[in-house]
Amino acid sequence: MTEHNRFNHQKYLPYTPVALKDRTWPDQVIEVAPRWCSVDLRDGNQALIEPxxxxxxxxxxxxxxxxxxKEIEVGFPAASQPDFDFVRYLIEEDRIPDDVTIQVLTQARPELIARTYESLKGARSAIVHVYNSTSVVQREKVFKTDKQGIIDIAVAGARVVKEHAEKAPETDWHFQYSPESFTGTEVDFAVDVCNAVIDVWQPTAEKKIIINLPATVEMATPNVFADQVEYFCRNVDRRDAVVVSLHTHNDRGCAVAAAELAVMAGADRVEGTMLGNGERTGNMDIVVMAMNMYSQGIDPTLDFSDMDKIVTVVKACTQIDVHPRQPYSGDLVFTAFSGSHQDAIKKCLDLYQEGSTWEIAYLPIDPRDLGRTYQDVIRVNSQSGKGGVAYVLQSKFGFNLPRWLQIDFSRVIQKEAETTGQEIAADKIWTLFKATYLHDQQSVTLDSFNFSKSGERETFKASLTCFEQTLDISGEGDGVMDAFVEAIKEATDIDFEIMEYGEHALGQGADAEAVTYIQLKNGLQRHTGVAISRDIVSSSLNALLRAASQLIEESRQRNAA
Known part of the structure; x- marks a missing residue:
């Protein structure tokens, strides 16, 4: 066999679409959530390496x-003793709330149906979910029967389900039928099989049955599945007495999209698993579909506000990891490393007012709605820019850096990220910030100062330690900072001016410290000073001196040379 023949598309046939020229589902909009049924404990469980x-x-x-x-498929009690025992535990230990209905699965075989009802003895309410395969390939290659043979299996199973229910009237029974491999079944034949089951069960608008349409294998694009569902909803008997349910798998990676379009096509109910665990590439991820609705202002009727707990429990029970980029539940789904993304997110968050409409660039929903924090949103690596670094310092440490300082410090972080090749954690960013702007190793420090006002002018006097020598300075200006600048310039004979100035409180309350950011200009050179103090005057003076000390040291080095 040649290398080319190993990858040969010609052995596959294109899927035949449904001839539905007057489809209406593309014009529909989802406005309310469907009924949900979790199959984590059955379909999801049977897909595990270790159940x-x-x-x-x-x-x-x-x-x-x-x-x-409110509806949970808890097992296949006729298929395994552990499933049978678990159903009995739920019933005997009264673990099922009054507003919750358990569902169990069985094939359309009399002995399995009998065992299923045995497991449900004493249940307040239960859905008996019976199925048989209806697809062309199953018909011809597995069961080796014709269409009538498939209908006969379904009808016989439906009758046995009904007979057992009549023997236990103390339970509120609900019936569900699935033409398994619906997507591989001619849609008109699927309608015929389901109508035959409906004819046995005789549902009413007051006592409905569930017809579940499984994309047991996802075989075509989501729009084709929606066509199938719309065709089915139009042609099935007693539509007002039937709850049309969906059970999509993810073979083509479109299970959520298929379910969404099929709800637009008329389906009332959706089965799936949390986080999408299931056979092959998985079941429809209910978290994703429900949160998609949530992001459109629709109540999903499910609460995912503690997403970290959900992920932890599901991972512990299934022993399957969650991809960090899996929608809504992954660790990195709200995280931006790109500098332009980070800058846009920060600017939007700065403008956001609590309680207003959520309109934040790159964040379709508020991470806090899922129990995440804004610290999860922006993380820094070599692809990040000034906005991400500034956001981390502001959100975690309270430093609201002015733009010029964001640019200055981002160069430090960029160099560190490129050198290490790793993400720069928040604590490391803070360490680098302190080492760059708040270190104690200064050549010039402020020992004492005083100032007085005469008319509109301030007189400033101070004692500095300058390269281990005491230096007394004095100057006058239009304010304290202006007077301090003049005093330093006169004492050092270095000309400079304040180009940028910013200050804010670090926290709230009377004990909150103040931080000041200053940039000085000397010719073409810029020098930055940052200082923290309990009063804004000391903070401002020390920030100025931190920047000025760099000028003084450079001047000494030039003179020495």
Missing amino acids: MSVNQKKQMFDLLLEVGF
């Missing part, structure tokens, strides 16, 4: 209740 233990199932069930699911 959940009883304790893990209990933990997962409690999480599903906490999130707000």
Whole structure:
């Protein structure tokens, strides 16, 4: 076999679309959330290398209740003893809230249906979910039967389901049928099979049944699935007595999109798993679909406000990691490393007023809604710019750097990131900031000062330690800072001016410290000073002196040369 033949697209046939020329779903808009059913404990569990233990199932069930699911498929009790025992535990230990209905799955085989009802004995309310495969490939190559043979299997199973329910009237029974591999079934034949089941169950608008349409294998683009669902909804019998449900898999990576379009096409209910665990490439991720609605101002009826807990529990129960970029739940989904992204996010957040409409660049939802913090939003590496560094210093340490200082300090961070090749953590950014602007190793320090006012002029006198020698200075100006500048210039014979000045409190209250940022200009050279003190005057004077000391040291070096 040649290398070319190993990758041969010609052995695949294109999917035949539905002939639905008057489709209406593209004009629909989702305005309310569908009914949700979690299948984490059944479909999600059977896809695990190591199925959940009883304790893990209990933990997962409690999480599903906490999130707000009202319908939960808890197992396939006829297929395994652990599933049977777990269903019995939920019922016998009264673990099912009154407003929650459990669902169990069974094939359309009499002995399995009987075992299923045995597991549900004493349940207040339950959905019995029965299925048989209807697709062309299953019909022809697995069951080796014709269409009528498939209908006969479905009808026989539906009758047995109904008979067992009639024997246990103390339970509020709900029936669900799935034409498994719906996407591989001729859509008109899928309607025929479901209509035959409906005819057995005789649902009413007051006592509806569920017809679940599984994309057991995702075989076409989401719009084709939506066409199938719209065709089905138009042609199924007793539509007012039928809840049309979806169960999409993710073979093509479009399970969420397929479910969204199918809801637009008329579906009422959606099955899936939290974080998308399931056979092959997974089930439809309910977190993603529900949060997509949330981002459009729609109540998803599920609560994902503690996303970190959800991720932790699901990972512990499934032993499957969550990709850091998985929508909404990944560790990095709200994180920007790009400098332009960071700058835009910071500027939007600076303008955002609590309670107003959320309109923040690059953030479709507020990370706090999922229990995340803004510290998760911006992280710094070699691709980052001044905005990201400034955001970290402001959000974590309270320093609101002026733009000129953002530019100055970002060069320090850029160099560190390029040297190490790693992300620069917030604490490391703070360490570098202190080492660059707040270090104690100064050649010139302010020992004491006083100032007095005469008319509109300030007189400033101070004692400095300048290169281990005492230097007394004095000057006059229009204000304290102006007088201090004149005093230094006169004592050192160095000409400079203040180009940039900024100050703010670090925190709130009377005990809050003040920080001052100053940039001096001497010819073409710029020098930065930053200082922190409990009063703004001391902070300003020390910031000025930090910048001026750099000028004085450079002057001494030039003179020595």
